[in-house]
Amino acid sequence: MQTNIILAGVGGQGILTIAAVIDLAALQSGLIVRQAEVHGMSQRGGAVQSHLRISDREIYSDLIAEGTANLILSVEPLEALRYLPFLSTTGRIVTSTDSFINMENYPAMEEILLELHRTNLPVLVNAAELARKAGSPRTSNMVMLGAAASLTGIAPEEIETAIEKLFRAKGAEIVAMNIRAFRTGEALFQHQATVS
Amino acid sequence: MNKQLLLGAEAIALGALDAGISGVYAYPGTPSTEITEYIQKNSGRREQPLRSAWSANEKTAYEAALGMSYAGKRSLVCMKHVGLNVAADAFINSAITGVNGGLVVAVADDPSMHSSQNEQDSRVYGKFAMVPVVEPASQQELYDATRYAFDLSESVLLPVMLRLTTRLAHSRAGVEGKAVRLQNPLNALYAPERFVLMPHNARRQYNNLIAMQERLEELSEHSILNRLIPGTGRTGVLAFGIAFNSVMEVRQAFCLDLPVLKIGHYPLPGKQIKALFNSCDTILVAEEGYPVYEELLRGYFGLQNGKCIKGRLDGSLPRAGELNADTVALALGLAKKEVIAVPGIMVNRPPELCKGCGHRDLYEALNSVMGLHDQHHVFSDIGCYTLGALAPYNAIHTCVDMGASITMAKGAADGGLRPAVAVIGDSTFTHSGMTGLLDAINDRSPLTVIIADNDTTAMTGGQNSSANGSKLQAICLGLGVEKAHLRTIIPLKSHLAENIGVLSEEIAWDGVSVVIAVRECIETAARKKRNPAANP
Ligand code: SF4
Numbered sequence: 001m002q003t004n005i006i007l008a009g010v011g012g013q014g015i016l017t018i019a020a021v022i023d024l025a026a027l028q029s030g031l032i033v034r035q036a037e038v039h040g041m042s043q044r045g046g047a048v049q050s051h052l053r054i055s056d057r058e059i060y061s062d063l064i065a066e067g068t069a070n071l072i073l074s075v076e077p078l079e080a081l082r083y084l085p086f087l088s089t090t091g092r093i094v095t096s097t098d099s100f101i102n103m104e105n106y107p108a109m110e111e112i113l114l115e116l117h118r119t120n121l122p123v124l125v126n127a128a129e130l131a132r133k134a135g136s137p138r139t140s141n142m143v144m145l146g147a148a149a150s151l152t153g154i155a156p157e158e159i160e161t162a163i164e165k166l167f168r169a170k171g172a173e174i175v176a177m178n179i180r181a182f183r184t185g186e187a188l189f190q191h192q193a194t195v196s
Numbered sequence: 197m198n199k200q201l202l203l204g205a206e207a208i209a210l211g212a213l214d215a216g217i218s219g220v221y222a223y224p225g226t227p228s229t230e231i232t233e234y235i236q237k238n239s240g241r242r243e244q245p246l247r248s249a250w251s252a253n254e255k256t257a258y259e260a261a262l263g264m265s266y267a268g269k270r271s272l273v274c275m276k277h278v279g280l281n282v283a284a285d286a287f288i289n290s291a292i293t294g295v296n297g298g299l300v301v302a303v304a305d306d307p308s309m310h311s312s313q314n315e316q317d318s319r320v321y322g323k324f325a326m327v328p329v330v331e332p333a334s335q336q337e338l339y340d341a342t343r344y345a346f347d348l349s350e351s352v353l354l355p356v357m358l359r360l361t362t363r364l365a366h367s368r369a370g371v372e373g374k375a376v377r378l379q380n381p382l383n384a385l386y387a388p389e390r391f392v393l394m395p396h397n398a399r400r401q402y403n404n405l406i407a408m409q410e411r412l413e414e415l416s417e418h419s420i421l422n423r424l425i426p427g428t429g430r431t432g433v434l435a436f437g438i439a440f441n442s443v444m445e446v447r448q449a450f451c452l453d454l455p456v457l458k459i460g461h462y463p464l465p466g467k468q469i470k471a472l473f474n475s476c477d478t479i480l481v482a483e484e485g486y487p488v489y490e491e492l493l494r495g496y497f498g499l500q501n502g503k504c505i506k507g508r509l510d511g512s513l514p515r516a517g518e519l520n521a522d523t524v525a526l527a528l529g530l531a532k533k534e535v536i537a538v539p540g541i542m543v544n545r546p547p548e549l550c551k552g553c554g555h556r557d558l559y560e561a562l563n564s565v566m567g568l569h570d571q572h573h574v575f576s577d578i579g580c581y582t583l584g585a586l587a588p589y590n591a592i593h594t595c596v597d598m599g600a601s602i603t604m605a606k607g608a609a610d611g612g613l614r615p616a617v618a619v620i621g622d623s624t625f626t627h628s629g630m631t632g633l634l635d636a637i638n639d640r641s642p643l644t645v646i647i648a649d650n651d652t653t654a655m656t657g658g659q660n661s662s663a664n665g666s667k668l669q670a671i672c673l674g675l676g677v678e679k680a681h682l683r684t685i686i687p688l689k690s691h692l693a694e695n696i697g698v699l700s701e702e703i704a705w706d707g708v709s710v711v712i713a714v715r716e717c718i719e720t721a722a723r724k725k726r727n728p729a730a731n732p
Binding site: 010011012023024027032033034035036037038039040041042043044045046047059060061062063065066067078079081082084085086087089102103105106107111112115119 | 199201226227229230310311363364366367368369370438440441442444445448449520521522525533534535536537538539541542543544545546547548549550580583655656657
């Protein structure tokens, strides 16, 4: 078993929280993890990505080779496209459709959607709205994680346990809200899968 | 098995704590910052207390670490690659004096320049100083090698360099710790013949260092960090540091039967390298950094004893930047995969100052003042405020090395440039801006220094800086800035007109003036609010 995941977003959007949950869930499942992240200058509103690799045998490189990612999980639609050369031909994109515009020449949303639909069965998520329904806009990353969960190769129960562990210190209510958000994302994925 | 998920930088920190260090000394710098931060966060739980606050710069850090070693204790000093330029004087000479307690200098290089102004390779410094260098390839190896480096340092009585690069520093993996070793007792060394580097002592010590090299090479031959992955192919790979990971990734993915000699401990293990060369016709030299050893192995005349050497110098691998599995696969003659292209609509998303950051208001005021002058060069420095070089502000026009804003503005002023303006942060000012200001005062060079005092070292994540607020003012006055020309502004929208007034007056004045722009970094303020205990 080996899963290569590229997490993408804009500095400050908190993709490392998603990474931390997957890391923990993978470790709990007895798997080997390597996860490369970006620190420093790009964290100030620039494009950021994290290469996350999970396997049941030794992983050598911290980076994913081109054409070998199973999943691009992006919290911003344009950012999902930035790392396309890494995606394998059977790989999937799961992305939020909430754009984060902090530059002048941001492309039109229709064009971005067009490109996303050229990829293999993209999962498009209105994360902010679903997060609000789950209880707080701040849970949108857990909605995204839920929508991608079945493509990570890790059992959803393990991911929920990891969410619980990571948010425990913030109280039972926050944990429940994040689990709710996670399940909302999962349900959306199931729904899109049956529709297509 | 009790594995913790750690960044490479944190694995070094844990290794050093478990190796019984009595102190860590460092100035923050990506990608080395997290080593010291981890120790600061976790040393409280240790039985024996240790010191871990930030130092003013890498030179003060290195010398303090050397002093702790002199006192018989183990010390760790950490920096990014360019920080070693600042500490180089102390580093090179500490190889001549040697050490007492174990001294390990962890240097994090940044190939591909993710967060740096160059990609210099610290192994060159290691070779220059003639000290052992270890260069692990995984997080677990970082932990083990850190512990080993302290033992090695105490057995050969030399500082040991631990070199890593961004990719390993900022990548997480499971790490298993081992038993904690107690700290060394106080045992200050009375050895003026070693530590007083007057020429007669220095010559003897230097000869000792030269004589020691054979033993260091012998240690490399038996190091766990240097090992052969056997294979029967006639093409072999010499894989240095984390280039080993890229090579092994390719070897695994394409089921290649290549012999790979992993190098993680210098000076080079000559016998092992000779054995590899003897068994192969073609050798790929894969170094994560400069082609330091490739150049050596090729020789000046490029006579390769009938062997074909491939690497960064013949174009098999890219000359600059990090290596990865894709570049290594190409160098090994494997066909390039077809990949999905980035769509044409893609645009860059460069970093920017946070919304609401005080630097934005400072630059707005500064731009309107400089716009009135024919010459509007602004010399600047390294920190979040460097982002003012980008649109929409385009407010600063140099960023070379820590502290260079003041001294470059001074030199330009000496050459006749008016006005000469420097923008520097509070932390960078105490790192190495103060001495330049003293030069300007002694020389009466007409310049205006703007210190952007946001109460923190923001770019690297909000570490305490050595001086801010009233302490900064006292430093400037103490250096000789006239009280009338030491001004304070608050970079807020509501103060714009007032700030433009102050800046215009001081920039117009024909002498040394300092304007301190005081406003806390909003990121740091928010972090303090979330977590008051961590920031007393
Ligand atoms: S981190 Fe602080 S200093 Fe840096 S851009 Fe953001 S607010 Fe400004």
